Amino acid sequence: MPLTGAALWSVEMAGCLRSAIFLVLHGELLRIPILKGRNRTIQNHGAILSEGLLNQRSKGNSPDQAPKKVLVIGGGIAGLTAAWELARLDLDVKLIEKSSFLGGHAIQFCCKAADECQKCGACLVEKRLLEVIEEPRIKVYLKSEIEKMNRNSRFSYTLSQRSLYIDSQRCTNCGLCFEKCPADGAVIRGYSKNNVPLYAIDETHCPHFKDGSCRLCEDLCPEKAINLDPEPDRVSGEADAIVVASGFQTFDPVNRPRYGYGINKNLITALDLERMLREKGEVLRPSDDKVPEKIAFIQCVGSRDHKLQHGFCSQVCCGYAMRMAEAIHYRHPGAEVTIFYMDIQNCGKNFSKFYERCKDHIRFVRFMPGDIFQGEQDQLILCYGDEKDGHSVREPFDLVVLSVGIMPGPSNASLADMLKLDLDEHGFFAFADPLDSTSTSQQGVFLAGTAQGPKDIADTMAQAGQAAQRVAHYLGVMPCPK
Numbered sequence: 418m419p420l421t422g423a424a425l426w427s428v429e430m431a432g433c434l435r436s437a438i439f440l441v442l443h444g445e446l447l448r449i450p451i452l453k454g455r456n457r458t459i460q461n462h463g464a465i466l467s468e469g470l471l472n473q474r475s476k477g478n479s480p481d482q483a484p485k486k487v488l489v490i491g492g493g494i495a496g497l498t499a500a501w502e503l504a505r506l507d508l509d510v511k512l513i514e515k516s517s518f519l520g521g522h523a524i525q526f527c528c529k530a531a532d533e534c535q536k537c538g539a540c541l542v543e544k545r546l547l548e549v550i551e552e553p554r555i556k557v558y559l560k561s562e563i564e565k566m567n568r569n570s571r572f573s574y575t576l577s578q579r580s581l582y583i584d585s586q587r588c589t590n591c592g593l594c595f596e597k598c599p600a601d602g603a604v605i606r607g608y609s610k611n612n613v614p615l616y617a618i619d620e621t622h623c624p625h626f627k628d629g630s631c632r633l634c635e636d637l638c639p640e641k642a643i644n645l646d647p648e649p650d651r652v653s654g655e656a657d658a659i660v661v662a663s664g665f666q667t668f669d670p671v672n673r674p675r676y677g678y679g680i681n682k683n684l685i686t687a688l689d690l691e692r693m694l695r696e697k698g699e700v701l702r703p704s705d706d707k708v709p710e711k712i713a714f715i716q717c718v719g720s721r722d723h724k725l726q727h728g729f730c731s732q733v734c735c736g737y738a739m740r741m742a743e744a745i746h747y748r749h750p751g752a753e754v755t756i757f758y759m760d761i762q763n764c765g766k767n768f769s770k771f772y773e774r775c776k777d778h779i780r781f782v783r784f785m786p787g788d789i790f791q792g793e794q795d796q797l798i799l800c801y802g803d804e805k806d807g808h809s810v811r812e813p814f815d816l817v818v819l820s821v822g823i824m825p826g827p828s829n830a831s832l833a834d835m836l837k838l839d840l841d842e843h844g845f846f847a848f849a850d851p852l853d854s855t856s857t858s859q860q861g862v863f864l865a866g867t868a869q870g871p872k873d874i875a876d877t878m879a880q881a882g883q884a885a886q887r888v889a890h891y892l893g894v895m896p897c898p899k
């Protein structure tokens with residue numbers, strides 16, 4: 418049977434070369450999984466479906482049956498990974514994301530490479546995002562949330578979908594709407610150039626949706642890609658299994674009023690810093706756009722805080738703060754970085770070596786500053802106790818970064834209610850089987866990523882791959898291990 422050059426090209430462009438070939442037969446494009454002849458095994462970052470497991474899948478999957486359907490809730494790295502792994506098993510996947518863009522928190526992160534890669538995982542998210550949008554078995558619903566869910570033999574659901582107001586087929590990403598919009602935050606831009614479309618309209622900030630006073634972007638768009646009229650839509654569907662990958666929210670430092678977040682521009686969160694490094698490639702003081710000479714990180718903001726009923730450790734902040742400090746040192750060797758901490762969470766195989774290396778050029782102070790005061794020239798004064806003799810120190814910094822922790826996602830309670838799932842004492846989704854963190858009390862519903870509890874990108878991807886495997890066992894498209 419002839420395999421045309423164009424068909425092969427389309428395979429490559431679709432990023433599917435590793436999992437499928439396309440054959441043009443009687444004018445129809447057929448997708449045929451490549452399952453033999455290579456020796457792909459369990460590997461890092463979530464691609465846990467080995468060649469052997471994919472082969473087992475082919476034995477359990479009858480070609481006469483319509484593909485089983487899976488609903489993945491949340492388009493962060495957990496949802497992207499679960500969706501992609503499920504599609505590799507030839508399952509039909511609907512991926513529901515409530516915001517305008519895929520990628521969740523991690524697509525906002527910068528590459529933290531210094532003289533060598535620091536394995537922060539940011540580039541993995543970009544790669545997985547691209548794989549998902551090019552995978553024909555995954556249908557993405559942006560700005561969508563589940564409104565109703567019923568369970569009989571399958572899950573029946575209704576989604577409510579708000580419009581992006583920008584037609585992805587027409588938009589060329591010229592950015593004119595973003596540049597010329599007179600209202601702050603009304604046209605928003607995705608963090609990755611692979612977001613399709615790259616721009617969307619946020620009706621909560623656009624005056625058109627309040628009083629109809631503006632339609633400038635509609636008129637300006639050279640492609641006529643903008644239409645401000647569509648009403649929210651409803652989409653109904655059925656699924657055989659569900660993966661909950663609805664993620665987390667960062668701790669809001671306004672809830673630690675002694676730091677005064679929101680008052681001094683030079684007091685920012687680690688997420689603000691990630692976005693700044695991603696967008697500008699350097700660290701600049703928000704008050705004057707100058708490179709800061711003295712930068713402080715304050716660890717455990719919102720984590721391990723019993724007064725706030727957040728007794729748990731967020732597990733990622735020590736690692737991300739040190740990697741970020743390394744990236745700053747590399748980009749601005751003259752800048753002095755201090756990390757204030759109570760304990761360093763030793764996570765990962767090479768973490769202690771990395772910590773030792775960081776100590777060469779990062780100052781670590783084991784004391785959590787109590788108050789932050791306004792200094793001269795927009796500096797911030799941190800008050801802390803000296804480690805040796807305990808005397809109190811007041812030290813000025815040009816920029817202070819709050820290492821905010823991972824908190825349960827804002828829709829956990831409503832999702833738990835709709836899917837009849839349990840939440841743990843902190844508000845994350847509880848797993849039912851102590852040996853399987855993807856399990857829930859409901860058959861056919863599985864957990865992936867930080868919806869279940871704090872974890873970094875690599876662990877999130879690994880767990881999402883495991884959730885996909887559990888779905889495959891549950892649907893009988895892959896035999897359960899004995």
Ligand SMILES: Cc1cc2nc3c(=O)[nH]c(=O)nc-3n(C[C@H](O)[C@H](O)[C@H](O)COP(=O)(O)OP(=O)(O)OC[C@H]3O[C@@H](n4cnc5c(N)ncnc54)[C@H](O)[C@@H]3O)c2cc1C
Pocket residue numbers: 490491492493494495496513514515516519520521522523526537538539561562563662663664665666667687688691733737740821822823826828832865866867868872873874875877
């Ligand atoms: C400041 C900071 C820096 C970090 N830096 C690093 C780092 O350098 N390296 C690293 O490995 N880890 C880092 N992490 C951890 C990393 O952010 C997480 O591991 C990762 O983002 C988890 O992905 P997730 O998909 O579980 O959650 P999320 O990224 O939160 O994605 C969840 C998605 O689900 C969507 N959603 C939520 N509710 C619904 C709903 N009801 N319906 C539909 N969609 C919904 C959300 O809009 C979101 O897009 C950092 C964390 C923080 C806070």
Ligand code: SF4
Pocket residue numbers: 583587588589590591592593594595616637638639640641642643
């Ligand atoms: S002006 Fe039109 S084509 Fe340009 S980015 Fe905006 S919607 Fe897309």
Ligand code: SF4
Pocket residue numbers: 597598599600603604618622623624625631632633634635645
């Ligand atoms: S209608 Fe006006 S305010 Fe709203 S997004 Fe378009 S240009 Fe911005």
